[in-house]
Amino acid sequence: MQPRIYSAALAAALMLLPRVSTAQQANPVAANPVADAFRDYARESAKNLMAAAEEFPADKFSYKPTPAQMSVGDIAAHLAQGNDYLCGRLKETFAFCDQALASLNDSNLGEALPFFGGRKMSRAGVIMVTTGDWADHYSQYANYLRLNSMLPPTAKKPAM
Numbered sequence: 001m002q003p004r005i006y007s008a009a010l011a012a013a014l015m016l017l018p019r020v021s022t023a024q025q026a027n028p029v030a031a032n033p034v035a036d037a038f039r040d041y042a043r044e045s046a047k048n049l050m051a052a053a054e055e056f057p058a059d060k061f062s063y064k065p066t067p068a069q070m071s072v073g074d075i076a077a078h079l080a081q082g083n084d085y086l087c088g089r090l091k092e093t094f095a096f097c098d099q100a101l102a103s104l105n106d107s108n109l110g111e112a113l114p115f116f117g118g119r120k121m122s123r124a125g126v127i128m129v130t131t132g133d134w135a136d137h138y139s140q141y142a143n144y145l146r147l148n149s150m151l152p153p154t155a156k157k158p159a160m
Contacts, residue, residue, distance in 0.1 A: 035104040038127050042101055045134040046094035049079060051153035052141035053090055065147055072144055075137050082133065 053076050056063070061073035070078065076090050083093030109124040121129070142152035 032104070032106040034106045034109060034124065034127070035101075038104065038131070039101050041131055042094075042097060042134075045131070045138065046097070048138050048153050049134065049141065050090055050094065052138060052145060055141075055145055055150055055153065056148075060148060063144060063148065065144065070140065072141070075140055079134075079137055 053072070056072050061076075062071050064071040064074070080090050080093045083090075083097050109122065109127075111123050112120040113123055113126055115121040115126065138152075138154075142154070145152045
């Protein structure tokens with residue numbers, strides 16, 4: 001499947017995430033452990049992916065280890081397309097995801113959503129595909145940074 005088609009379908013699936021009532025949002029009594037874990041993972045992924053992208057100087061955005069791989073810029077564009085149809089800047093697209101995920105809850109993780117190629121996938125399955133995609137692209141960035149003698153964000157020691 002082409003990355004752009006995949007990204008658009010992923011963004012569409014994310015936008016279908018449910019809205020819950022204000023009362024449920026005001027009383028989050030650990031009733032949504034899966035949704036809460038996904039939101040935590042999304043925030044951490046966003047932080048790492050944005051930091052990795054920002055680590056590259058502008059003259060390295062065309063870098064790719066082999067001709068068959070995505071360039072640094074291609075990865076950023078792919079992530080932006082997956083996060084937001086408007087293909088805005090990476091930070092803005094992760095902010096869009098934060099808003100879309102704010103109302104995610106565990107009550108309907110089994111609900112079937114439209115997915116690639118006209119098939120259906122559970123809401124929980126879409127969450128798993130999303131986390132896998134983010135992990136895949138952070139791994140790419142981490143390897144590309146190391147190939148350019150730079151450390152990925154998760155390999156840096158925290159400031160004391």
